[in-house]
Amino acid sequence: MADQSEKNxxxxxxxxxxxxxxxxxxVVELQNxxxxxxxxxxxxxxxxxxxxxxxxxxxxxxxxxxxxERHEEESKATESHVKEIKEExxxxxxxxxxxxxxxxxxxxGKLIAPSSxxxxxxxxxxxxxxxxxxxxQGYNPGNINLWDRASGHGSGLFGTGASSFTVYxxxxxxxxxxxxxxxxxxxxxxxxxxxxxxxxxGFFTSKEAHSRIDLSARGYQYNYKAxxxxxxxxxxxxxxxxxxxxxxxxxxxxxxxLGADRAYLxxxxxxxxxxxxxGSYAELNFSDGTANYIGVPWVYIx
Numbered sequence: 001m002a003d004q005s006e007k008n009x010x011x012x013x014x015x016x017x018x019x020x021x022x023x024x025x026x027v028v029e030l031q032n033x034x035x036x037x038x039x040x041x042x043x044x045x046x047x048x049x050x051x052x053x054x055x056x057x058x059x060x061x062x063x064x065x066x067x068x069e070r071h072e073e074e075s076k077a078t079e080s081h082v083k084e085i086k087e088e089x090x091x092x093x094x095x096x097x098x099x100x101x102x103x104x105x106x107x108x109g110k111l112i113a114p115s116s117x118x119x120x121x122x123x124x125x126x127x128x129x130x131x132x133x134x135x136x137q138g139y140n141p142g143n144i145n146l147w148d149r150a151s152g153h154g155s156g157l158f159g160t161g162a163s164s165f166t167v168y169x170x171x172x173x174x175x176x177x178x179x180x181x182x183x184x185x186x187x188x189x190x191x192x193x194x195x196x197x198x199x200x201x202g203f204f205t206s207k208e209a210h211s212r213i214d215l216s217a218r219g220y221q222y223n224y225k226a227x228x229x230x231x232x233x234x235x236x237x238x239x240x241x242x243x244x245x246x247x248x249x250x251x252x253x254x255x256x257x258l259g260a261d262r263a264y265l266x267x268x269x270x271x272x273x274x275x276x277x278x279g280s281y282a283e284l285n286f287s288d289g290t291a292n293y294i295g296v297p298w299v300y301i302x
Contacts, residue, residue: 008138016124016172019220019264027128027168038164045158052157064155064204071154071161071205071278078151078198078279085243089194090289098247100190100295117178117301122171122267130165144169144294148271149283152199156206156277164274173265173299177258184302185254187217187267190295191232193286194245200279201238207277210236211284213246214270217254221263228254236274236282246284267297 009017053061105119125141128134130148146167154161177183191213199209213233219225232250235242256263273282286294 010139013124015262016174016264019266020124020126020170020172023170023266024126024128024134027170028132030168031128031130031132031166034164034166038162041159041162045160048158049155049160067155067204074200074279075151075153078281081198082196082281082283085196086283086285086288089196089243089245089285090292092194092245092289093291094192094245094247098245100192100247100249103188103298104249105186105188105298105300117175117183120173120175120299120301121296123174124172126168126170128168128170130167141171142296145287145292146271146294147193147283147285147287148273149285150209150273150275150281152207152209152275152277152280154278155204156201156208156280157204158206159276161278162274162276164272166273167271169269169271169294171267171297173267174262175265175301176262177260180259182255182257185217185256185265186300186302187215187252187254187297188249188299189215189251189267189269189297190249191286192245192247192295193284193292194243195233195235195285196243196281196283197235197237198241198279198281199236199238199275199277200241201277205277206238207280208236208238208274209240209276209280209282210234210274211282212236212272213284214272215250215252216268216270217252218266218268219254219256219258219263220266221256221258221261225256228252265299267299269294 127136148167150163197209199207201207216229218227230252271284275282
């Protein structure tokens with residue numbers, strides 16, 4: 001995806017521009033911190049491996065050296081495996097019970113639980129790429145395509161041979177409460193995609209694959225409010241070989257004390273993947289294939 005980080009705010013959206021800019025700086029810090037942690041683990045881990053080889057008898061030290069070729073072979077085997085599995089998943093479609101064309105909060109075209117303010121769709125959105133760039137940014141976001149993957153290498157011992165990435169999708173909602181008081185937000189996000197996880201730990205190795213998806217919310221009116229979050233997907237292990245679709249609505253609740261003035265709500269989904277050791281692989285894909293995407297979220301406010 002192309003970098004679309006240029007400013008494109010309406011002249012009347014000065015507050016939105018500022019809080020979106022602040023959020024961007026926050027995400028860059030998070031991504032830099034994640035990358036620095038991986039680099040630090042690699043550096044310290046390689047030192048520990050070097051010290052271990054010196055302390056081991058020659059036959060065991062030589063065994064570690066020979067295993068490096070095996071780790072490369074496992075990486076190639078995983079690459080072939082993922083390619084085959086991915087072709088099937090890209091062509092797959094959601095089961096009927098996980099379709100999201102009809103919102104679960106609506107029956108016969110009306111809200112099941114009418115609220116004081118009604119329901120809202122995003123006013124603005126930003127897709128923060130795992131490489132530090134902005135993949136997409138703009139008003140009235142529609143369906144979003146995104147993916148994230150990580151491949152490990154080496155033995156994985158002492159945290160070496162790891163890769164880790166996180167993609168963040170931000171949606172900003174805005175509205176004006178009718179009066180001072182607490183407002184409850186029911187947040188619905190539609191998912192259509194798939195995951196792939198593979199790791200095969202063994203003797204003198206420490207391999208792992210893991211992925212997780214978290215949904216969070218944070219309000220803003222004059223200043224930032226407290227945040228809330230919930231995990232909607234988490235899977236991983238040192239010995240794992242799984243893949244499947246991930247579809248349907250996911251929801252969370254958020255409450256905020258607000259005055260009768262313009263308010264903002266930031267809803268974020270983070271997509272995290274981690275793989276350590278040769279042959280280890282993790283992927284979250286809401287992009288490839290016509291059936292895979294992140295749909296437009298809804299927020300009910302009462």
